[in-house]
Amino acid sequence: MEEYEGNSNSPAHGEDFDVRKGPWTEDEDAILSNFISIHGNARWNHIACSSGLKRTGKSCRLRWVNYLSPDVKRGNITLEEQFTILKLHSLWGNRWSKIAQYLPGRTDNEIKNYCRTRVQKQAKHLRCDVNSDRFKETMRNVWMPRLMERINAQSTPATCEPVDSMITDPGQSIDTKNPVKPGYDQFNPIHYHKQFVPAPELAPTSSNTPAETLSDVQGTVVNGLGYDPEVQTGFGECNDWDSVGRDTMSTDDENIWFLLDQFCHGTISNNNQGNIYDYDR
DNA sequence: AATATGTACAACCGCTTCCGT
């Protein structure tokens, strides 16, 4: 059996050691899983050396943590998880492992990939930088409220609590960059409803956002500019925030895109009270 | 049907941090 030792970055026995890279095979997965089930996963280099796998300790760890571990949750990310990711990312930025701590079963790698593909895609479509204040503002004032609406729309009383708990999780108290205004919780669904009041003057014209299609498709979108908390229909077919991405939307979904786009580019502005009443045109 | 393009995700790489000596 070929063995090697040394740090996780390189095999210690020199270049002649054949280190396997690339996708793991089922046999490798089985070997790693069996070895860890017997010996535990305390020392990854030891695992790499002793299991017979021609992998680095680092590669073994990554495969176990991100894929093989029974703690890893498979399947689509739920609305609540999406909301948590959005919220924590707005608080902490790219602190993936830290964000993952609040999403049991989800790995930092998964969250990172998720943000990269979904969020950055939206930023790209909106033609603004994902780290820009404009984009973050759009996330807070358009995307997250809509997500919250959908969460609450599909929640039974028994499932409402996790949504509330997300609002008061420990992360909220350590936001140093974007401290929450006293007495105002931007993630509280009630405040969401209050903050996102449509400005009647901005009712869409027939040339941009026909009102009849907005209510049909978005349900909670009113007059193309806000959300009516009393109307909770139309999201049944939407399972994730891809539904607000331009390229995955139906024709009528363009309306929410119009909303995001307008907000992101300053045609709708958020005043400092957390309410959207003002606009620039 | 063939090709181009986009998307999602697993895995790698380099750097930083942690921890034992």
Place this chain on the structure above:
DNA sequence: GACGGAAGCGGTTGTACATAT
């Protein structure tokens, strides 16, 4: 406190698959 090995983290890449043309 300094050093070195191990683990962890975040950025990036590679590739399979899906969708559009």
